[in-house]
Amino acid sequence: xxxxxxxxKYFGKLEVLKGIDMEVKEREVVVIIGASGSGKSTxxxxxxxxxxxxxxxxxxxxxxxxxxxxxxAIRREVGMVFQRFNLFPHMTALxxxxxxxxxxxxxxxxxxxxxxxxxxNKVGLSDKMHEYPRRLSGGQQQRVAIARALAMRPxxxxxxxxxxxxxxEMVGEVLAVMRDLAxxxxxxxxxxxxxxxxxxxxxxxIFIDEGVIVEEGPPVEIFSNPRNPRTQAFLSKIx
Amino acid sequence: xTIGAINWGxxxxxxxxxxxxxxxxxxxxxxxIFFGMILGLVFALGRxxxxxxxxxxxxxxxxxxxGTPLLVQIFLIYFGLPQLFPFTLPDNYQYIxxxxxxxxxxxxxxAEIFRAGIQSIDYxxxxxxxxxxxxxxxxxxxxxLPQAFKVVVPPLGNxxxxxxxxxxxxxxxAIEDLMYTGKIIAGRTFQALPIFMMVAVMYLSMTMVxxxxxxxxxxxxxxxxxx
Numbered sequence: 169x170x171x172x173x174x175x176x177k178y179f180g181k182l183e184v185l186k187g188i189d190m191e192v193k194e195r196e197v198v199v200i201i202g203a204s205g206s207g208k209s210t211x212x213x214x215x216x217x218x219x220x221x222x223x224x225x226x227x228x229x230x231x232x233x234x235x236x237x238x239x240x241a242i243r244r245e246v247g248m249v250f251q252r253f254n255l256f257p258h259m260t261a262l263x264x265x266x267x268x269x270x271x272x273x274x275x276x277x278x279x280x281x282x283x284x285x286x287x288x289n290k291v292g293l294s295d296k297m298h299e300y301p302r303r304l305s306g307g308q309q310q311r312v313a314i315a316r317a318l319a320m321r322p323x324x325x326x327x328x329x330x331x332x333x334x335x336x337e338m339v340g341e342v343l344a345v346m347r348d349l350a351x352x353x354x355x356x357x358x359x360x361x362x363x364x365x366x367x368x369x370x371x372x373x374i375f376i377d378e379g380v381i382v383e384e385g386p387p388v389e390i391f392s393n394p395r396n397p398r399t400q401a402f403l404s405k406i407x
Numbered sequence: 408x409t410i411g412a413i414n415w416g417x418x419x420x421x422x423x424x425x426x427x428x429x430x431x432x433x434x435x436x437x438x439x440i441f442f443g444m445i446l447g448l449v450f451a452l453g454r455x456x457x458x459x460x461x462x463x464x465x466x467x468x469x470x471x472x473x474g475t476p477l478l479v480q481i482f483l484i485y486f487g488l489p490q491l492f493p494f495t496l497p498d499n500y501q502y503i504x505x506x507x508x509x510x511x512x513x514x515x516x517x518a519e520i521f522r523a524g525i526q527s528i529d530y531x532x533x534x535x536x537x538x539x540x541x542x543x544x545x546x547x548x549x550x551x552l553p554q555a556f557k558v559v560v561p562p563l564g565n566x567x568x569x570x571x572x573x574x575x576x577x578x579x580x581a582i583e584d585l586m587y588t589g590k591i592i593a594g595r596t597f598q599a600l601p602i603f604m605m606v607a608v609m610y611l612s613m614t615m616v617x618x619x620x621x622x623x624x625x626x627x628x629x630x631x632x633x634x
Binding site: 216218240243244246247248250252254255256257258267268271272313316317320 | 529531532534535536537538539540541542545549550553554557
């Protein structure tokens with residue numbers, strides 16, 4: 169579904185990603201972990217071109233991420249959930265969810281609202297559909313944001329530290345939604361600090377350090393038996 | 408010239424004539440606000456465009472009209488521009504020239520207000536919009552501009568009030584606005600103090616109504632939802 173080859177990314181003179189190769193198969197849940205500044209969020213943001221890449225190739229669902237029209241085509245198929253939710257504050261929860269299907273997918277208002285209601289129901293927020301974001305808790309906002317991304321019927325979902333800005337008691341409700349999605353077979357790339365989630369839901373774990381993939385494999389294996397000293401050092405600090 | 412008694416009654420007597428002038432003042436203000444907002448939006452977007460040429464053109468326009476006096480701009484367009492055209496201009500060219508000068512001036516200030524408003528919106532909003540597949544234009548139209556609009560209402564209100572006051576410069580090219588009408592009456596009657604006091608009170612009334620209107624809009628917008 170996603171192929172990344174020899175991806176390099178510079179911010180000015182600073183090389184943040186130093187030749188990343190990775191692949192994500194359909195229905196696979198790939199969890200990316202690593203310390204702050206390791207490049208994991210940048211990698212995720214490159215996947216739908218929120219960051220320009222310096223060199224290398226990215227292909228998503230057989231579409232190469234190279235021209236402007238391809239970028240829009242890919243963004244339609246790739247949902248993204250942000251650390252700070254980024255809900256549209258001037259719209260209700262339902263309006264947040266139905267806007268893009270209407271103006272990007274050209275669905276009728278009725279069709280879009282059917283999808284919107286179904287998805288808000290799925291994330292457990294159908295009773296909040298007419299609330300504005302500022303009246304929702306962090307966890308609720310993030311669940312609306314997930315519904316908003318899903319409303320485009322994406323083939324891949326990207327999660328950029330989706331629970332890092334949440335109060336601890338709200339992390340669970342968001343992870344639960346993500347877990348359900350994974351069970352339904354959604355292809356997911358998840359950048360997270362939630363090691364429990366990584367272990368339980370991830371099909372494959374990727375550990376990034378200083379812009380390179382240091383180790384990857386089944387989560388259980390990496391957690392119980394990390395081979396690389398850098399992985400060992402990182403895991404010993406957080407587990 | 409002997410200075411006679413101050414005739415305060417004349418201020419009231421001339422009120423109906425001054426109202427005619429005030430109508431012209433308001434017409435010019437409304438027209439230049441209308442075109443100024445359109446120009447302002449276009450040039451604000453131009454100033455943030457990717458193309459260096461567009462950016463340069465927009466910046467040049469904005470800098471010129473913010474950096475030179477409105478009176479000079481009025482003279483350039485009223486006296487200067489006709490030199491470029493060989494044909495004779497219509498008799499009422501001063502109205503056209505005045506409206507163009509005021510609109511261009513308002514557009515430059517409004518452009519900077521819009522730009523500041525747009526840039527004050529968290530970048531995450533544009534990223535969220537683009538990540539949903541919206542085009543740049545759609546993201547502006549549905550996400551950024553509606554939020555920026557709330558931010559720009561207070562500075563926009565200030566600009567409109569300034570514009571209303573500055574429109575008095577139009578009197579110099581013989582547009583019969585409030586200022587011009589006052590000047591004519593004062594010149595004919597030698598009663599400058601009562602007449603210009605009346606003119607001042609009338610400008611003040613208009614700016615106060617305008618500023619109340621801005622406050623009201625601001626309150627209503629912030630009540631509606633997010634803040």
